[in-house]
Amino acid sequence: MYTKILVTGGSGFIGSNFIRYMLNKYPSVEIINLDSLTYCGNPENLSDISATPQYKFVQGDICDKKLCRELMEKVDAVVNFAAESHVDNSIKNSYQFVKTNVMGTQNLLDAALDSSLKLFYHISTDEVFGDLSSTDPAFNEDTPYNPRSPYSASKAASDHLVRAYHHTHKLPIIISNCSNNYGPYQYPEKMIPLFITNILEGKKVPVYGNGENVRDWLHVVDHCNAIDVILNRGRVGETYCIGGGCEMKNIDITKLILKEMGASENMIEYVEDRKGHDHRYAIDFSKLKKETGWQPEHNFLDGLQETIFWYKKNELWWKKIKK
Numbered sequence: 001m002y003t004k005i006l007v008t009g010g011s012g013f014i015g016s017n018f019i020r021y022m023l024n025k026y027p028s029v030e031i032i033n034l035d036s037l038t039y040c041g042n043p044e045n046l047s048d049i050s051a052t053p054q055y056k057f058v059q060g061d062i063c064d065k066k067l068c069r070e071l072m073e074k075v076d077a078v079v080n081f082a083a084e085s086h087v088d089n090s091i092k093n094s095y096q097f098v099k100t101n102v103m104g105t106q107n108l109l110d111a112a113l114d115s116s117l118k119l120f121y122h123i124s125t126d127e128v129f130g131d132l133s134s135t136d137p138a139f140n141e142d143t144p145y146n147p148r149s150p151y152s153a154s155k156a157a158s159d160h161l162v163r164a165y166h167h168t169h170k171l172p173i174i175i176s177n178c179s180n181n182y183g184p185y186q187y188p189e190k191m192i193p194l195f196i197t198n199i200l201e202g203k204k205v206p207v208y209g210n211g212e213n214v215r216d217w218l219h220v221v222d223h224c225n226a227i228d229v230i231l232n233r234g235r236v237g238e239t240y241c242i243g244g245g246c247e248m249k250n251i252d253i254t255k256l257i258l259k260e261m262g263a264s265e266n267m268i269e270y271v272e273d274r275k276g277h278d279h280r281y282a283i284d285f286s287k288l289k290k291e292t293g294w295q296p297e298h299n300f301l302d303g304l305q306e307t308i309f310w311y312k313k314n315e316l317w318w319k320k321i322k323k
Helices: 013-025 065-072 087-092 095-113 150-169 191-200 220-233 250-260 286-292 300-313 315-322
Strands: 004-008 030-035 055-059 077-080 119-125 173-178 180-182 205-208 214-219 239-242 247-249 268-271
Touching: 004 013, 013 030, 013 220, 030 065, 065 095, 077 095, 077 220, 087 150, 095 119, 095 150, 119 150, 119 220, 150 173, 173 220, 180 220, 180 300, 191 205, 191 250, 191 300, 191 315, 205 250, 214 220, 214 250, 214 300, 220 239, 220 286, 239 286, 247 250, 250 268, 250 300, 300 315
Parallel strands: 004 030, 004 077, 030 055, 077 119, 119 173, 173 239, 180 214, 205 268
Antiparallel strands: 214 247
16 A cells, blocks of 8 residues: 555646545555646635645646656655646637646656655646547447547547657556546536536536537546545556446536526526537446446436435635636
8 A cells, every 4th residue: 555645636626636645545644736827726625624634735847847756755656646637728718728738747757767666656637538429338448549639538548658658667656537526626617517517606617519519427526535545546557437327418407407406497508519529439448447346336316316415515716607
């Protein structure tokens, strides 16, 4: 078990949930959180555990070579969440995505080579695999990469770099590709928190195109549990796909959110579709299940109700962000 972990991008949605999960589960684990606190990195995401002796926050950029080398010397594993991740933003301006997701990862890998690190765990996305038709089999670890947005292209490039450092330098690495996450602390530019908070504000919910696009949904706590399992039981050099086993059309999720919040479907506003909008993502996580026994625990409806409740109870958190 790794007892000293550097988490990059730990003040974001998934990273902050992972840090809280690990500190609650393992009293002996020490975590350093390196985050540059860009617009979606929020120190309030971890305010409840900020005074925990086993937790240390460092504000800094993963492109800072000196800082990354200093931090690597203090840990035995890195879990790299740090990434620009919003597709719409990558379409408008891809530079920051290439800088953070590609150059930042390359800098972390170089720092890892100069240290005695035992594992470099890189968090990726199912979007690197491209697009599926309604009848295609789900993505798995052998699916060829076919990124179709600047965001997914930058993540694909970072994945390739991680594998190249393993092959060339024998750096101990693991990669996992996850499906769409949802849950508490998700920045309200993403679909589920945007729709929940818009409804709470009495605003319309914007649905791209006809809403027929399909995504596989994974509760963030299930994702954190999977990362924990892979971190401690995964095989070095391997890739693992993590999915929620819950494929749903965007329009069906929209109507479900409206129903659960007692709002009318008149709140739906169909908007121009996203450029190059992928039709369907789906994850086959049978490799992970076979090797470790992991599978998601959250039923989607229960997880959605829990998420709606969280946003209702934390209006100060999201209202400050949306302003």
